[in-house]
Amino acid sequence: MAKVLLFGAERAFFSDSTPQALRHLLNNALCAKTPDAVEALLLEARECWPEEPDTHIGLYKFLFVNKRYSEAEAAVWAALRSASRQLGIDRNYRRLKVNSADWSKRQGAERLYLFSLKALGVIRLRRARVGQARSVLSKLLELDPYDEIGGGVFLQIARSFDEDNDR
Template identity: 40%
Template sequence: MILDFLVKEVLLPFGSEQPGPTQRLDALLSTGGDLTHAEQVLRSTLESEPDAFAAYFALYKLLFRQSRLPEAEAVVRKALAVGAGQGGFCSDWQDHSATSAPWSTVNSPAHFYLFSLKALSFILLRQGRMAECRSILDKIAELDPGDLIGASVIRAYADGAASA
């Protein structure tokens, strides 16, 4: 397999997707090829299925692991807009409160949004954009006080980077 996870493994946390498209994406990615092939499959999937949470997740993860951080950031920002659109809430993370969406509902667009927001914080951290990273981490802590998405791990990295 090209990536170190099956796309269908990310179906559960992001729940709103249909299993058919996710299985097709997994099948295409598992046929072999290289990272360029995987990226083409993911981008093609997003062209035909622009609300495919798993494809966004896989694509921004792929780009991040290749240190293509500006591209990964652009994909994450698009994923945030799609998650907000599907969830019926504002796409601007700064405008959210603990009650603006069902953040603790794991199988929801709100959960995908939080997961993508966590990814954005890590991308910003890797780019050295510490103030933006910390602002997002503070917002995630407000929206996800139980740390369901594991943003405390990114906060620990940020704390370590700040003390280095």
């Protein structure tokens, strides 16, 4: 049951540079038997490794699946702050440009940042903040023009709300 609530069956961390002790804790969360146990382990990871984007990503995925969207959004912001610190870029995604970082990297803080930006857009859609979702997802596609992260589909959904209002 915890696997469905957390990440899926593959692995509980997303970066190749995740510290070994954090990997162990996140993998324990992946195997935990109850949602409360999963959450407790994820909160422990966040407390011990607040600078690691993986701690926040695991938490926001868990919170999103459990429909705790406000808390999930707060965890996304923490992931974005963490990744932006690692990259040495502005933490305000609105100010970022294609040349702010090497967004084409398939590993590292760049990828985690883009992934978290997509999560922010999806969570805002779930919270019925369509205009804000559209803004985030538009920025994501500006930084990820080949849509490797998969935000384009969600941007189309956000734009469809405008089309519905035009009818």
